[in-house]
Amino acid sequence: MEITTLVFLAFVGVSCLVYYIVPKKIQWCVLLVASLLFFVFSSALLTIYMLITTGITYAGALIIQKNRDLFVIKKKELPKEERKSYKQKSKKRQKILVAIFSVSVIAILVALKYCNFLGDIVNSVAGMFALNKLIPEFNILLPLGISYYTLMSVSYIVDVHRGLIVAERNPFRVLLFVSYFPHIVEGPFDRYKDLDKQFRTPHKFDYEKFTGSIVLIMFGLYKKLVIADRIGFVLSDYFDNVTENSMLGLSIVTVLYTFQLYMDFSGCIDIVSGVSELFGVRVAQNFRQPFFSKSINEFWRRWHITLGLWLKEYVFYPITLSGHFKKVNQFVRKHTKNKTLSTFVPAAYSLFFVWFCNGLWHGASIKFILYGLYYYVLMMIGQLLTPLFNFIKNKLHIKNGRIFRSFQILRTFFIVNIGMLLFKSATVSDFLGYLSSALFNLKGSDLAWAIPGNFDLIIILIGLLLVSVVGVIKEKGINIIQVLNTKIFIIKWIAILFLLFSVLLTGAFGVEYGEMAAIYAQF
Amino acid sequence: MEVKKHVLHILRFLCFMLIVTILLCYFSNVLKVNEIRSSTGRNQVVQEFNAEYKDSIDVLLAGDSTSLNSFVPAKLWKDEKITSYALGYGYAYPSEIYFDIKKIFERQKPKILLLEVSFMVGELEVIDNNLYCQDTVNGLVDYFNDELLGNINYIFPVMKYKSSFKDKTLGDMFTIKPKALNNIYKGYSIKKNVLAPSEKLKPEKNTDLINNGEIYTRKIKNLCEKNNCKMILIFAPQIACWTEVKHNIILNLSEKLGVEFVDYNVNTDKLIKNFSWNTDTADGGTHLNYSGATKVTNAIKNLILNDDSFCKSSFDQKIIKKWNKDSEDFFREMEGN
Numbered sequence: 001m002e003i004t005t006l007v008f009l010a011f012v013g014v015s016c017l018v019y020y021i022v023p024k025k026i027q028w029c030v031l032l033v034a035s036l037l038f039f040v041f042s043s044a045l046l047t048i049y050m051l052i053t054t055g056i057t058y059a060g061a062l063i064i065q066k067n068r069d070l071f072v073i074k075k076k077e078l079p080k081e082e083r084k085s086y087k088q089k090s091k092k093r094q095k096i097l098v099a100i101f102s103v104s105v106i107a108i109l110v111a112l113k114y115c116n117f118l119g120d121i122v123n124s125v126a127g128m129f130a131l132n133k134l135i136p137e138f139n140i141l142l143p144l145g146i147s148y149y150t151l152m153s154v155s156y157i158v159d160v161h162r163g164l165i166v167a168e169r170n171p172f173r174v175l176l177f178v179s180y181f182p183h184i185v186e187g188p189f190d191r192y193k194d195l196d197k198q199f200r201t202p203h204k205f206d207y208e209k210f211t212g213s214i215v216l217i218m219f220g221l222y223k224k225l226v227i228a229d230r231i232g233f234v235l236s237d238y239f240d241n242v243t244e245n246s247m248l249g250l251s252i253v254t255v256l257y258t259f260q261l262y263m264d265f266s267g268c269i270d271i272v273s274g275v276s277e278l279f280g281v282r283v284a285q286n287f288r289q290p291f292f293s294k295s296i297n298e299f300w301r302r303w304h305i306t307l308g309l310w311l312k313e314y315v316f317y318p319i320t321l322s323g324h325f326k327k328v329n330q331f332v333r334k335h336t337k338n339k340t341l342s343t344f345v346p347a348a349y350s351l352f353f354v355w356f357c358n359g360l361w362h363g364a365s366i367k368f369i370l371y372g373l374y375y376y377v378l379m380m381i382g383q384l385l386t387p388l389f390n391f392i393k394n395k396l397h398i399k400n401g402r403i404f405r406s407f408q409i410l411r412t413f414f415i416v417n418i419g420m421l422l423f424k425s426a427t428v429s430d431f432l433g434y435l436s437s438a439l440f441n442l443k444g445s446d447l448a449w450a451i452p453g454n455f456d457l458i459i460i461l462i463g464l465l466l467v468s469v470v471g472v473i474k475e476k477g478i479n480i481i482q483v484l485n486t487k488i489f490i491i492k493w494i495a496i497l498f499l500l501f502s503v504l505l506t507g508a509f510g511v512e513y514g515e516m517a518a519i520y521a522q523f
Numbered sequence: 524m525e526v527k528k529h530v531l532h533i534l535r536f537l538c539f540m541l542i543v544t545i546l547l548c549y550f551s552n553v554l555k556v557n558e559i560r561s562s563t564g565r566n567q568v569v570q571e572f573n574a575e576y577k578d579s580i581d582v583l584l585a586g587d588s589t590s591l592n593s594f595v596p597a598k599l600w601k602d603e604k605i606t607s608y609a610l611g612y613g614y615a616y617p618s619e620i621y622f623d624i625k626k627i628f629e630r631q632k633p634k635i636l637l638l639e640v641s642f643m644v645g646e647l648e649v650i651d652n653n654l655y656c657q658d659t660v661n662g663l664v665d666y667f668n669d670e671l672l673g674n675i676n677y678i679f680p681v682m683k684y685k686s687s688f689k690d691k692t693l694g695d696m697f698t699i700k701p702k703a704l705n706n707i708y709k710g711y712s713i714k715k716n717v718l719a720p721s722e723k724l725k726p727e728k729n730t731d732l733i734n735n736g737e738i739y740t741r742k743i744k745n746l747c748e749k750n751n752c753k754m755i756l757i758f759a760p761q762i763a764c765w766t767e768v769k770h771n772i773i774l775n776l777s778e779k780l781g782v783e784f785v786d787y788n789v790n791t792d793k794l795i796k797n798f799s800w801n802t803d804t805a806d807g808g809t810h811l812n813y814s815g816a817t818k819v820t821n822a823i824k825n826l827i828l829n830d831d832s833f834c835k836s837s838f839d840q841k842i843i844k845k846w847n848k849d850s851e852d853f854f855r856e857m858e859g860n
Binding site: 001005006007010040041042044207455489493496497500501504505506507509510512 | 528532535539542543546550554659660661663664667668671672675681682683685686688689
């Protein structure tokens with residue numbers, strides 16, 4: 001069930017109606033039933049994988065919690081001299097338990113999503129030794145949102161281990177967290193402590209909040225159906241027909257694709273955030289005007305924020321706290337007195353895994369791994385060269401004024417676009433082919449395909465202008481929905497009507513356009 | 524105070540919905556085509572059909588582009604004085620055809636509906652087993668979506684007509700009453716070139732009725748029964764895409780529904796006189812050219828005339844006059860080209 005279809009909106013409408021009719025105590029049950037129905041409608045029997053993941057998560061968290069509780073009780077009972085050794089034993093057991101349950105949950109994801117990729121690697125290695133294909137290719141259907149609910153399940157297990165939350169005794173509450181339908185399709189990655197509190201709070205129908213959520217949903221639909229899908233439609237002309245790319249043609253197409261990806265992903269996030277807010281539940285923020293970023297680091301703090309936070313919490317921190325990392329750190333400090341290098345090497349070591357995982361999360365292919373590592377390399381180069389940049393900046397008396405900030409924004413946008421070209425390319429060799437065309441072909445024979453037709457161009461430009469204006473307002477710290485709620489209702493009506501009829505009249509959906517699935521839903 | 528607030532919100536909501544309804548009505552009308560410009564979108568097809576006099580069509584052929592290229596209503600009028608119309612679109616889908624036919628029955632009383640079924644069968648993206656029940660569930664979700672979309676378009680065809688938005692001028696936005704677009708082709712889509720098939724395409728894997736194909740064929744049949752119209756399933760000649768598997772799928776469906784099925788790909792020589800794939804197709808066997816279409820029209824004529832239940836209507840003079848004129852114009856244009 002696509003989130004931009006009428007059937008989804010009707011489903012949300014019916015769920016909402018039931019949600020506010022039933023006694024407040026069982027509102028969370030309505031969300032659970034709606035989430036399970038949504039899952040079954042989208043994945044049929046594949047729902048079983050989600051249920052298995054939930055089962056492991058629930059049982060795992062309870063066992064870890066029991067181990068924690070046992071430690072607290074026993075600690076009091078034991079004489080002082082035995083406490084330390086018992087603490088160590090208990091900690092070790094706890095770590096093993098966390099590893100077992102987290103790995104079990106991730107194993108399902110790996111088995112379903114990455115088995116063909118791993119098989120390809122094994123077969124390639126076998127091929128080097130003139131061996132036959134060792135692992136056959138499997139035809140596997142992925143359940144809806146497997147990459148999202150798996151990582152959220154891991155976060156729940158680890159948070160219980162860290163003592164940030166207490167393991168839930170009611171399995172259906174864990175099931176609701178894992179399967180909560182607004183965030184299952186494209187994220188964001190929510191954390192249990194944030195969502196559960198809201199699931200437990202009774203929600204009264206609030207007209208202002210409700211209409212505010214509708215504006216958010218309509219804005220998301222506008223971004224997805226009017227801008228992203230129209231750009232997607234235009235780009236298919238280019239990628240289906242052009243065999244010889246030029247610098248200008250490819251530049252236009254890449255910028256358009258970057259906007260498509262942003263409008264598609266952030267539009268869907270707006271829809272799911274709006275849907276969730278209809279139920280009074282606020283999901284985590286996933287975007288914060290990423291194209292205003294002045295550096296790659298900042299870009300990733302504004303783009304797919306929750307994935308970055310997840311990787312920081314559950315990959316970066318465990319690595320930096322591991323014994324192995326400490327050894328690396330000590331080794332570097334021992335062998336070099338250069339301050340830059342002694343901070344660079346440990347950072348490079350730990351961040352490598354973060355960006356490797358970031359790439360791998362996006363897809364089971366070398367291309368996506370390189371996509372993650374592309375940003376890693378740039379960040380590392382940036383870190384290494386920061387003293388040099390600062391030196392040059394000081395020498396040239398460049399101040400952090402508006403011009404320099406604009407330059408930084410444009411530079412970041414340029415770097416992001418190259419990353420997006422890699423993201424869009426089918427293979428790494430395609431990407432290299434595009435790059436070489438872009439560098440050496442100045443003819444521009446592909447411009448007719450790269451530049452959208454008049455009508456498409458006007459719709460896309462108006463859309464981008466509207467989203468940019470909203471972005472600038474948000475960047476200034478103004479919450480548009482709140483402003484609309486406090487101003488006279490007519491303005492909110494005009495906003496909804498404008499968005500609704502823009503989607504109906506200029507949305508790139510229907511038979512002429514074909515179906516365009518949300519790009520990030522495939523991950 | 525609380526009650527007053529709620530009443531105010533309900534009133535506001537009703538007011539808002541009223542504005543939405545008015546705007547939907549407005550756009551449903553202004554999006555109709557005022558003159559034939561570059562686009563030949565779905566609105567134009569419906570609008571041209573609506574230009575026909577009320578209760579003036581005896582035979583209706585519905586389907587996708589295959590059907591539109593296979594049947595010449597003007598010829599049927601010229602030969603037998605039977606009024607007919609071909610209604611369909613490229614990439615038609617079952618729910619769309621169902622809701623169009625439903626709309627048509629409001630103004631017309633066709634006695635025979637020939638449902639050209641090539642759009643009902645296709646290659647499905649099935650992952651080699653039914654263990655996942657994915658198809659059933661997808662089918663169910665698609666059905667609800669199609670029903671919702673179809674019913675909304677039935678009342679407010681904004682989404683169906685939206686492709687013409689790009690051709691609108693500012694003046695069009697204030698023209699609520701669109702012109703009636705007369706079509707001398709009566710839905711027939713002409714192709715005059717000849718391109719014989721080079722080789723027959725390989726049979727498709729996983730061929731089956733497309734999602735909800737059976738449900739909507741059944742719904743169309745029920746609609747026909749309610750309106751005293753006989754439904755016949757036909758498969759127009761289509762050497763490039765037709766397979767025996769497709770034939771058997773439709774045959775099973777026709778038996779299930781208890782309706783007649785004529786496949787012009789089987790015993791083509793007997794059913795269609797002088798038909799040849801070397802001269803009668805425009806694009807290697809997917810669509811017929813004018814020569815092929817006239818031959819298929821002859822075959823359809825025989826099918827209708829041999830049907831005991833069919834009795835052509837006696838129309839008043841204005842309808843006969845219009846059909847005579849349109850038919851003359853059509854053949855003049857054919858001869859001229």
